[in-house]
Amino acid sequence: MEFEQVGKMFCQHYYGMFDSNRASLVALYRDQSLMTFEGAQVQGAQKIIEKFVSLTFKEVKHEVQTIDCQPSLTGGILVVVSGQLKTDTDAPHRFSQMFHLVKEGNNFWVSNDVFRLNYG
Amino acid sequence: MEFEQVGKMFCQHYYGMFDSNRASLVALYRDQSLMTFEGAQVQGAQKIIEKFVSLTFKEVKHEVQTIDCQPSLTGGILVVVSGQLKTDTDAPHRFSQMFHLVKEGNNFWVSNDVFRLNYG
Numbered sequence: 001m002e003f004e005q006v007g008k009m010f011c012q013h014y015y016g017m018f019d020s021n022r023a024s025l026v027a028l029y030r031d032q033s034l035m036t037f038e039g040a041q042v043q044g045a046q047k048i049i050e051k052f053v054s055l056t057f058k059e060v061k062h063e064v065q066t067i068d069c070q071p072s073l074t075g076g077i078l079v080v081v082s083g084q085l086k087t088d089t090d091a092p093h094r095f096s097q098m099f100h101l102v103k104e105g106n107n108f109w110v111s112n113d114v115f116r117l118n119y120g
Numbered sequence: 121m122e123f124e125q126v127g128k129m130f131c132q133h134y135y136g137m138f139d140s141n142r143a144s145l146v147a148l149y150r151d152q153s154l155m156t157f158e159g160a161q162v163q164g165a166q167k168i169i170e171k172f173v174s175l176t177f178k179e180v181k182h183e184v185q186t187i188d189c190q191p192s193l194t195g196g197i198l199v200v201v202s203g204q205l206k207t208d209t210d211a212p213h214r215f216s217q218m219f220h221l222v223k224e225g226n227n228f229w230v231s232n233d234v235f236r237l238n239y240g
Contacts, residue, residue, distance in 0.1 A: 036189075068156045080156075
């Protein structure tokens, strides 16, 4: 189904950008975008990118393991991801992330983003 | 903030019902509700409850560890949960779950539900 293809392509694009040049993710957020990162709430593309850029690791690699997609009531797409994250020389961390994608023309932007590392 | 209180109260209510009488969760879903349970997609309150009731464990206990809430574009609430799940005498499993809650009068119903066990 189309929403699944879009969700999977989005993840490939998003984590590819995150892992190579995370400042470039600014293009995927808007002023209304909400992000909750390890419990800290941030609003707006600029502040979200400042948060990403402030993260202290130099190298990062996301390995996506599951992607679940659903259409939302507004015609957007909910995308729920789980996987592993490797930063610098640290042991891998499990993470989960949720996005709500809003369609605008032929593109999508992120209205909601919740990221958590999964410990224990 | 109000959406956080609602999200937390919803989780307490939801997992309390799940762990004591999961058939009663039918009241929280509608015909439009979408659930993705370990990658399997189900639509509609009746089919979602059939799925829950078909799960083979007798006893289940959810221990919620993190709850992240955000307002959605439609005035609903996105709730992202992580925690541990104990079934019968099995070792605990980590899980993550995402809900989108839609307000209707003074109540909320679940339009979207994505559940995953987190392995590894």
